[in-house]
Ligand SMILES: Nc1ncnc2c1ncn2[C@@H]1O[C@H](COP(=O)(O)OP(=O)(O)O)[C@@H](O)[C@H]1O
């Protein structure tokens with residue numbers, strides 16, 4: 001009988017597991033938040049991921065449960081484990097991707113390099129951190145942020161007043177995370193796959209470009225990366241995967257500082273935007289790798305297929321009625337470009353797809369990827 005993987009969450013990450021699942025003979029099912037989502041091709045159920053009953057009912061029909069996002073509450077995850085469901089990544093690991101304060105504290109214990117940080121529960125504490133760090137810092141809501149939502153550069157504690165007010169109304173009390181404003185030359189991402197039985201494999205470290213807090217482009221491998229940088233990044237990724245007991249794909253977002261250090265920004269325990277290049281640019285793409293890892297199957301080779309891969313996100317996107325015509329134009333102009341669409345309605349700034357191009361000359365690969373993606377500009 002086919003191995004059965006159930007994905008909680010119906011977004012584009014679940015969608016992109018579908019093709020490799022078909023190839024591997026894995027039966028993929030998806031618990032989607034609503035009908036018509038990106039992964040609706042494989043959606044066998046629609047339900048609330050915060051509802052333990054709904055998630056348990058979904059989980060009973062699969063061999064392994066995994067995720068499209070990190071928002072499934074801990075009590076629901078624990079209920080699955082208590083019911084004997086195989087959950088990868090498990091709740092003990094996932095807590096560090098669900099809450100940036102919990103993550104910072106644990107990474108400190110592991111001795112991982114990080115920006116200076118503190119938990120602040122009122123404006124006075126935030127102001128004290130600002131005073132100690134040159135008057136500017138980055139404030140983050142510990143939970144639920146994505147694509148730069150929940151991240152704010154501030155130079156006065158009053159600029160986070162609304163977030164402190166929201167905390168006060170939160171029954172759990174809680175705190176905000178504040179970090180030094182890192183002087184980085186660029187952002188990198190290190191991906192690692194890890195199986196429950198322990199095998200762990202790193203991808204080459206990549207360069208990511210964020211615009212307005214949203215990933216815009218990824219270059220793999222990271223240009224101008226010396227052997228030491230590559231080794232240190234891989235070591236950070238493997239140490240975190242092992243130290244936190246991550247199963248499946250892990251992405252570690254990193255800052256490369258002006259004084260040549262690598263600092264951990266944040267973690268994602270699932271396939272990640274920084275790894276989309278691997279669909280077309282690596283021997284084993286991250287979505288296939290995630291399925292192999294959560295099923296505890298031998299991992300695939302992470303070696304790039306070509307010297308360079310560039311991924312460009314399609315943000316916003318054209319209205320549905322012009323999509324077909326634009327597709328035809330891209331296909332004609334860029335036969336080497338691989339376009340991946342998410343089946344999502346366009347909204348300003350929303351990730352609706354991406355383009356991968358691979359090849360030998362970085363300038364050319366970059367040009368082709370940008371030119372192909374630009375066909376989909378609003
Ligand atoms: N401490 C920091 N110093 C400088 N820039 C930061 C810092 N933290 C975050 N950023 C910028 O904000 C972006 C989003 O922050 P991140 O914590 O990764 O939030 P999200 O969960 O929205 O991805 C980062 O990719 C980086 O560009």
Ligand SMILES: [Mg+2]
Pocket residue numbers: 253266
């Ligand atoms: Mg991030």
